[in-house]
Amino acid sequence: MQPERSNRANPLTERLELPLLGRLLYRVVYGSIVAAFTIVSLELLYAVLRPSPRQEEFDPSDIFGDPENPHLKVAVLGDSTVTAPGVGGPHEIWVTHICRRLTAGYFVELRSFAVGGSMAHNLIDDQLGPALDFGPDLVILSVGANDALKGVTPVRFEQNLDLLVSAFREQGAVVVQSGVGDLGTIPRLFPPLATLLSRRALTFNAAHERVAARHGSHVVPQRQSPVEVWDERHMWSDDLFHVSAKGHEVWGELGWRTVAVAMGLDES
Structure with missing residues (x-):
């Protein structure tokens, strides 16, 4: 006769899973921030470095x-x-x-x-x-x-x-x-x-x-x-x-x- 399995969560498993979820969440959030920063930085570089015609400036005095x-x-x-x-x-x-x-x-x-x-x-x-x-x-x-x-x-x-x-x-x-x-x-x-x-x-x-x-x-x-x-x-x-x-x-x-x-x- 096999012993009954308990439905209660294993405290040891919980302690292992929570840090793992935290690390995964951190990686997702950190990755999103890095990606967003990279996109904005590349767009800024594009805006600044994109070739444009030289245009004369004026003095309205x-x-x-x-x-x-x-x-x-x-x-x-x-x-x-x-x-x-x-x-x-x-x-x-x-x-x-x-x-x-x-x-x-x-x-x-x-x-x-x-x-x-x-x-x-x-x-x-x-x-x-x-x-x-x-x-x-x-x-x-x-x-x-x-x-x-x-x-x-x-x-x-x-x-x-x-x-x-x-x-x-x-x-x-x-x-x-x-x-x-x-x-x-x-x-x-x-x-x-x-x-x-x-x-x-x-x-x-x-x-x-x-x-x-x-x-x-x-x-x-x-x-x-x-x-x-x-x-x-x-x-x-x-x-x-x-x-x-x-x-x-x-x-x-x-x-x-x-x-x-x-x-x-x-x-x-």
Whole structure:
């Protein structure tokens, strides 16, 4: 007669199985993280190293309007969103669109201090001093995309942006900030990197909003334009990274509305 088998689990077997399951779970999770990191890294390398045409950059500095009108000094600090590789000339840059509309009531002197590739700390180091010396009435800060793309922490970016805005507000200037649009719409980027940068851009745009709330400045509502607009190929230049003249038209319209509100002007 054979002894009955017990239905109870063997404690020794349980002790062996649990660590084994834990190791398997660890390997699955670790492998997934490594795979995701590898995919994102490869996509980033592809976006950076993918051949693209060299595009001329521009300085939009100029004077606009009737010298008999009140003199308005406009300073713009920023990155390639201002130097505008991919447009036909400085007359197509979004800040130029804004200055032309300001001529309804002002003689406008636009001075650009922008340098392509700049991040917020570059504006502090290289552009802030000369811009303060210029003594602007209106300041446009176009910065944030490179900080988001190049790994700057949102906290660090907000600290740098706060320093910039406060310096001009203490001098009495009206300040308009560019905000950060949806970086995931850049044609050179693909999921999951595009998705990751869309979320990261939201965080940096929120930093713009907080700084503006603290100092009484204004943020261009870039996200008011439907995201589908930026899916159109003609909105982007040949390098599939910078916006085209058509994209600058959209930025210019959104920027003008913000400047008009900031200065108490008629938006029409």
